[in-house]
Amino acid sequence: MGKSLEEINGTVSFDASANAFRKFIMYLGPGLLVAVGYMDPGNWITSMAGGAQYGYILLFIILISSAAAMLLQSMSARLGIASGMDLAQVTQQMANRPLGIFAWILTELAIMATDIAEVIGSAIALDLLFNIPLALGVTITVLDVLLLLMIIKLGFRKIEAIVGVLIFTVLLIFMFEVYLSSPNVSSLLTGFVPSSDIVMNKGALYIALGIIGATIMPHNLYLHSSIVQSRKYDRTDFGKKSAIKYATIDSNIQLSIAFVINCLLLVLGAALFFGSDQELGRFYDLYHALSESHVGGAIGGAVMSTLFAVALLASGQNSTITGTLSGQIVMEGFLKIKLKPWVRRLATRLIAVIPVFICLWFYGSSESKIEDMLIFTQVFLSLALPFSIIPLILATNNPKIMGEQFTNKLWVNIISWILAIVLSVLNIYLIIETIKEFL
Template identity: 60%
Template sequence: MTHEKNTKEHQSVVQHANGASLEEINNTVVMPSKGGFWRKLAAYSGPGVLVAVGYMDPGNWITSIAGGAQYAYALLSVILISSIVAMLLQSMSAKLGIVTGMDLAQATRKATSKPVGFILWIITELAIMATDIAEVIGGAIALHLLFGMPLIVGVLITALDVMLLLLLSKVGFRKIEAIVATLIATIFIVFLYEVILASPEWGPMLKGFIPDPQIALQPGMLLLALGIVGATVMPHNLYLHSSIIQARQYKRTAAGKREAIKFSTIDSNIQLTIAMVVNCLLLILGAAMFYGVESDLGRFVELYNALSDNKIVGAVASPILSTLFAVALLASGQNSTITGTLSGQIVMEGFIKMKIPMWLRRVVTRLLAIIPVIIMVVVYNGQDAKVEELLIYTQVFLSVALPFAIIPLTIFTSSKKMMGEFANPKWVKYVAWFIAIVLTILNVYLIYSTFQ
């Protein structure tokens, strides 16, 4: 009898999911019918891992390392604040998907005209492309460091990572989450160990978590701060989270939704805390090794070389540390490949209702991403420092694109009509609007300063 009831409920949920975001994974992860807090948390854990990946991609690496190299520990406060902002926004995103059964792209398209939806789709696609460019550059440089490949060859090889995605798509969504979590743990351990070796100054480091007014007053500092914000609060992650959370077979009742919101928020906050720590470790590493050094340091190649240079790191310097760094960089890029493709599919289906095979989506996205990188490599004759500069600007673009995702998310999750009893409390609503307004003002100022 219970089995029949569960079967009927499952069938009704599947019917509800028809035309849903990422239909191939929607409602596929079985949840325990009984169990305590930890068992339920374990079952809901996974979407937060995939979201956190976007906060630890090569774009984060270069902005955090450059921030530490140029301004010591001052930008740690930016990482802290933007991580807290990310936790709030991601919880709102997951809640939207759980309560409405729509992802952010679908909800936005439903609330706007076709032309507006198309424009928002283009902006979001460009943000995803900017993320993909960061992955291409990070992967190419990692291959160059590990195997001595010319950058142009590494860039072309990254175009083949579509095969990795095709293989992972065969093993099941839950296993993909486990693989990504393992790679994240590897990255965390590598950088924690390397920061310990770098012996940072604890006083200035702790002071760096207190916001400094100079960040808003110095254009160069503001540029990197916005790059960190763009790399930390990822616009495409808001679309991603609202979709993949629906892979869980939670009950589509008020009580079931309430439980799903609770555990998905905990999952997300845990994973984003880990991502924040990784980003702080990267900035601390850049500051401890490169701040005040009169050289073009703070880049991937220089950091790689420094880890095996006993004049910088000391007696513990070792080629093994350099290799670990390059492996972590490669793992970071490949991790982001998975989530970038899923996000692209979500926004394409949601905004313009167009469905294409995932492998074709991956090929098109990657080809569009490698073109500007190839141009940079050719123009600057393979100079990795010049190519890495493109990474910083891709992260700034992500920051510029962010309000176009935050504003609809805030409107929808604050709407009693859409969310009912799950609508944002007033304090969440006001904080979210404050975030959207401040980011918009800062971005307008940044663009004005750039042209000036």
């Protein structure tokens, strides 16, 4: 079986004789690309809608989702380094042909759902910043292909740096906006405690599953297992052990930043809009409410709304990069078909814009319908997630794939299986409740 993402595999220097800090710096990067998926436009809409509609109670969901994400991404990184394969290659090897095709189709749909969220988020940001109609904004997002081509030519390390700058731009913007919004600290801290309202209230459960789907994204498990192999670490047991250590540190640090950003998004929605008589929690609602708010004075509202739109655009563009890499990994791993990155990117983006254009055609430039579609994509990701988690657990517990010393510890197996089962049960519950509504 060929190398995962052969064009970048083992291309980034890694000095095994360096001290611990220098090793960490050399390995810093793959976690940034993974963290992008944890703060894309899908996260925005679910977290901010959750805060605006249900206050702080869904902070608990962000907390457990982020903790679960750290575990799953560390397993994904360990799989890539220990086996020398990515999750798509391993799944294709473990499954029979029908199961392999099913897993590929579901993963492709998950990537498309992610891409739809990026399209909608970027198009809305262009509308908010430059008053560009949604249909034209969606068309412009197809040009992301050209942007990606230019970025890829700079080299993989440069891609990591660009992504890092955009992530910290988003972080600083929302730290500033939450500071101005003056949230209730006591209520905020209480939000990290589990509440029965999350399960008893179907609307809250729907948003909670959207947050889970937006936080633990299926394509990120495939992405991480591949890009951790970009470093030139020794492919010996000792070299792999060291690489796993620094890959895990990198991943946990970046996902901690993503956790903070997602909490800031929800806190901003709750602090400014929870309990309001208005129907808030969507991008346009929040943008206009921010622009009209008196937080930070008369000028403050305009600054906050503009920064909100800038951060949304940065988030959408960031996700474009990782979505393309994930698509390439999945197609090559499952089908062993290699396409040029720009061909793959163009095909994925054109497919992603079709349902958005259909929605615009049926409903016109209906802001609420477009944003409903975005929330649905995140819930779909939650429904698809167990089908990526289960192969990951099976693979990382298989000594023939991992080697004896790199298989899961008992506690990792227990927690990951509980996560897969609980998520599956909640998904089934939501499907049943949704069907009941239509009967």
